[in-house]
Amino acid sequence: MRVRRPARAYAFGVATVVTMLLPAAAYAGDPAAAREQLKAGYTLAQDGRCAEAIPRFQESLKLDAKAITLINLAQCEERTQKLADALGHWVDARARAQSEGNAAIEEEAEKRAKALEPRLPRLTIALTVVMTGESPKDLEIVRDGVVLGSVSVGVALPVNPGPHTIVVRAPGYEETTKKIDLAEGENKRIDVGVGKKKPEVKTVAQATTTPEKAAPKGTNPLVYVGFGTAVAGVAVGAVTGIMAFGKASTAKDNCPNLTCPNNAELDAVDSGRTLGTISTIGFAVAGVGAAVGIYGLLAGGSSKSSATVGLTVGPTGCGIRGSF
Numbered sequence: 582m583r584v585r586r587p588a589r590a591y592a593f594g595v596a597t598v599v600t601m602l603l604p605a606a607a608y609a610g611d612p613a614a615a616r617e618q619l620k621a622g623y624t625l626a627q628d629g630r631c632a633e634a635i636p637r638f639q640e641s642l643k644l645d646a647k648a649i650t651l652i653n654l655a656q657c658e659e660r661t662q663k664l665a666d667a668l669g670h671w672v673d674a675r676a677r678a679q680s681e682g683n684a685a686i687e688e689e690a691e692k693r694a695k696a697l698e699p700r701l702p703r704l705t706i707a708l709t710v711v712m713t714g715e716s717p718k719d720l721e722i723v724r725d726g727v728v729l730g731s732v733s734v735g736v737a738l739p740v741n742p743g744p745h746t747i748v749v750r751a752p753g754y755e756e757t758t759k760k761i762d763l764a765e766g767e768n769k770r771i772d773v774g775v776g777k778k779k780p781e782v783k784t785v786a787q788a789t790t791t792p793e794k795a796a797p798k799g800t801n802p803l804v805y806v807g808f809g810t811a812v813a814g815v816a817v818g819a820v821t822g823i824m825a826f827g828k829a830s831t832a833k834d835n836c837p838n839l840t841c842p843n844n845a846e847l848d849a850v851d852s853g854r855t856l857g858t859i860s861t862i863g864f865a866v867a868g869v870g871a872a873v874g875i876y877g878l879l880a881g882g883s884s885k886s887s888a889t890v891g892l893t894v895g896p897t898g899c900g901i902r903g904s905f
Contacts, residue, residue, distance in 0.1 A: 615645035623653060631657035648678035648686045655690075659697065664765065665739045668697050702763035703737040706747060709774040717751040717775060737768060751775045803877030810870030818863030825856035 622637030638654035641647075651674035658667035671694035678686035706722060706729065722729045724740075724747050742765045749757045755776030763769055831853075 610643075610645040612645045615641045615647070615650070618644065619647075619650050619653065622657075626653065626657050631660045635661070646677065648674050648681055648683055648690070651677055652686060652690055652693075655693065662743065662765075663741050664697060664701050665741045668694060668701060668739065671697060700765050701739040702742050702765060703768045704740045704745060704761065704763060705737045705768075705770040706734055707770060707772045708734050708749075709772050717754060720749070720751040720775065722773065723748040723750070742767075747771060747773055749773050749775055753779055755779060801877035801880050803880065804874050806870075806873060806877075808870065808874035811867045811874060812870075814863045814865070814867030814870055816863075818860045818867060820860075821856045821863060822860035825853050825860055827853075 618637045618641035622634040622641065625631070625634035625637065634657050635654065638650055638657065641650045642654070651670050655667045655670035655674060658664070658670060671690050675687050675690035675694065678684070678690060704724075706724065708720075708722065722734065725745055740763060742763055744760060744762050747759045747761070755778075757773065757776040759771060759773055761769060761771050
C-alpha cells in the first residue's frame with residue numbers, strides 16, 4: 582500500500598532537498614543563482630509572505646527553469662487569488678516534470694491543476710458593434726493591459742478573481758472603458774463597443790507664401806537728364822567762352838584804350854560780352870545739371886513722373902527749363 586505525504590508539504594519540502602542535489606554544471610543559465618532565489622522564495626512562503634515570494638520564484642525561473650520552482654510559484658499564486666496564473670503554472674510544471682523524468686511532481690501538478698479548474702472565474706467579452714456590422718478597422722480590445730486578439734472575443738476566458746478593466750480603442754472613435762468584478766468560480770459576460778465617433782478635424786493646407794523679390798530698380802531718369810544737361814552746359818560754356826575770348830582779343834587789338842573807331846568794332850565788343858555771359862550761364866547750368874544727376878543717383882529707382890531738363894540758348898542769353 583502506497584503512503585502519500587500531504588501535497589502541500591511535499592510541494593514545499595521537496596524544494597530544499599532537490600535543489601541541493603542538482604548538479605549546477607549540468608544546466609544552462611545560472612543554476613546557482615536560481616537555487617538561491619528558490620530558497621529565498623520558499624522561506625518567504627513558509628512565513629505566509631507569498632506576495633513577496635512570487636517575484637523570487639519568477640526570478641529563479643528566468644535563471645534556470647525547473648518543475649520544482651513552478652509548483653512553488655503556482656502554490657503561492659493560489660494563496661494570493663491569482664488562480665488563472667496558478668493554473669498556467671501547474672500545467673507548465675506538469676510538462677516540465679515530465680521532461681525531467683520526475684513522476685512525483687508530474688502527478689502532483691496534474692492533480693492540482695484539475696482541482697483548480699472549477700474555481701476559475703471566466704469572463705466573456707462581447708463586442709456589440711460586430712453584431713451590427715459596424716466594426717471599425719484597427720479596433721483594439723485591452724483587458725487588464727493585455728491586448729486580446731479577435732479570436733478571444735466572445736469566448737469565456739479564465740481570469741483571476743477580482744476587478745477587471747476592459748478598454749476599447751479604435752481610430753476615429755472615443756475610447757471606452759468598462760469595469761467588472763468576478764468572484765471565484767463565477768462566469769460573467771460583458772458587452773463592450775466603441776465610443777462616439779470623433780468629429781473630423783479638417784486640416785487646412787497653409788499656402789506657403791514666398792516673399793516676392795523686389796524688382797531691381799532701374800536708373801532714375803534724373804540721372805540721364807541731369808548729367809546730360811551738365812554735359813550740354815559744359816559744352817556751351819566752353820564753346821562760347823572760347824568765342825568770347827576770341828572776340829575780346831580782337832576788340833583789344835582794334836579798340837586801343839577802349840576806343841573803337843567804328844560801330845562794327847563796337848558790335849564785336851558787345852558780341853564778345855554776350856558770349857562771355859552765355860559761357861558763364863552754360864557753366865552754371867552744367868553745375869545745376871550735375872546736381873540733378875547726383876540726386877537721381879542717390880534717390881535710385883525709376884521715377885513714375887517724367888523729368889525733363891533743357892538748356893535754352895538765345896541771341897541775348899541762355900536759360901534752363903525743366904519739369905520734375
